[in-house]
Amino acid sequence: MIFFKKLTLAVMLLSTNVLAANFSVDLGSEKRDVGYYELHGSDGKNNVVIDGALEGNSNQASIRETRRFDCSWGTIESVRVSMSSPSENGPMVRHDIYFFDNNLKIVAAKSITKFDLQWSQPQSIENDVCERKIKSVEYDGISGSHYIVDQETIVQGPFKLKGNNDSAIKFIRNDALKLVIENNNSQRIVDTYNSLNDFSAHVATVFFMTINGVPNIVSLIYWPQSSNNTTYKVYAYAYNHLDKITLNKKIDSDVSLDTNKSPETQYRYKNAEALRNYLREKYN
Structure with a gap:
């Protein structure tokens, strides 16, 4: 089943630096009864498309935040894609954060699941990206999609x-x-x-x-x-x-x-x- 509905882009620029790339999210195809989203990025010269599985019963995902920060080896642009689904403990919200270099090559990604709607940026995450402590995405040949290796569920x-x-x-x-x-x-x-x-x-x-x-x-x-x-x-x-x-x-x-x-x-x-x-x- 293919979804063509365009998702509303919700972006908050939290840095005084202007992002070099534009990002958007579409709903992607459903594979083995699992829904997917597609993250698109373009800077006019480079393009990137990354797909990820939706959380639980989620039927939409949106960009909630973009950031730009500098590492000693280059400038990083990060995009946080969020989605939610109900659970017995309240709303389960998953945040997939992708980090790209100046050529729109993905250098790191981290998935964080929470059981509340409040978001706070992990204090160590930018340093972990710069120190290359967080892995990038990997490709699953069976489903034909990407998945984030570094995953964390915060219960409190x-x-x-x-x-x-x-x-x-x-x-x-x-x-x-x-x-x-x-x-x-x-x-x-x-x-x-x-x-x-x-x-x-x-x-x-x-x-x-x-x-x-x-x-x-x-x-x-x-x-x-x-x-x-x-x-x-x-x-x-x-x-x-x-x-x-x-x-x-x-x-x-x-x-x-x-x-x-x-x-x-x-x-x-x-x-x-x-x-x-x-x-x-x-x-x-």
């Missing part, structure tokens, strides 16, 4: 690290749930929460709190094993202005905050308010 965040305005934390999911910290230069994994009895880890809440005079990231992680059997554990991480993050061992060993260790049949700290009150009373 990013949240600015309180007291460290140049840094942020986020929870991402690929093979497992992971807590990640990023700044303008890089991002790194702080902790990984693996499956428990084949059930994936989830984030119930995360907040910042001073414990014993030291700023901490506090997160409540849970594993829903059945309708009446859920495992909970609280993780706290002390941090400083240099982005040094260490596990708070006192919180980690507190049996009241871990249903695998607590003798209580009903866990009491399932939301931020209850957890804050407990930590404030016991540790402050």
Whole structure:
């Protein structure tokens, strides 16, 4: 099935530099019951067409943002194509970001999926492109289309690290749930929460709190094993202005905050308010 409807172009220029190329998005052909979009770019001399699969039940995609920035080896033009589809956790929004050099050759691409409509530019992404830490697209000979190798699903965040305005934390999911910290230069994994009895880890809440005079990231992680059997554990991480993050061992060993260790049949700290009150009373 071929779609010919032209999509509305929604472009916001966030740079004072004028882009050298013009970009637009069309709906492409459907292959094996999967819809596709086509990203077109032209600078009057060079032309590029990249196709990508639509997200879930999406039937449209649009350009939401273009940027231009300089690397030591050349100028980069980036285009963010966004699409959304419903999910049990609310709208699932996927952002495919493509990076081109002055000859409209694609040098990098990254796909980011979020479960909210708010977008914030990943702090390290431009540096990662310049340092060639992000791969380009690859071609799938079976479907006859391109796909983005570097994919990331953000389930919570990013949240600015309180007291460290140049840094942020986020929870991402690929093979497992992971807590990640990023700044303008890089991002790194702080902790990984693996499956428990084949059930994936989830984030119930995360907040910042001073414990014993030291700023901490506090997160409540849970594993829903059945309708009446859920495992909970609280993780706290002390941090400083240099982005040094260490596990708070006192919180980690507190049996009241871990249903695998607590003798209580009903866990009491399932939301931020209850957890804050407990930590404030016991540790402050």
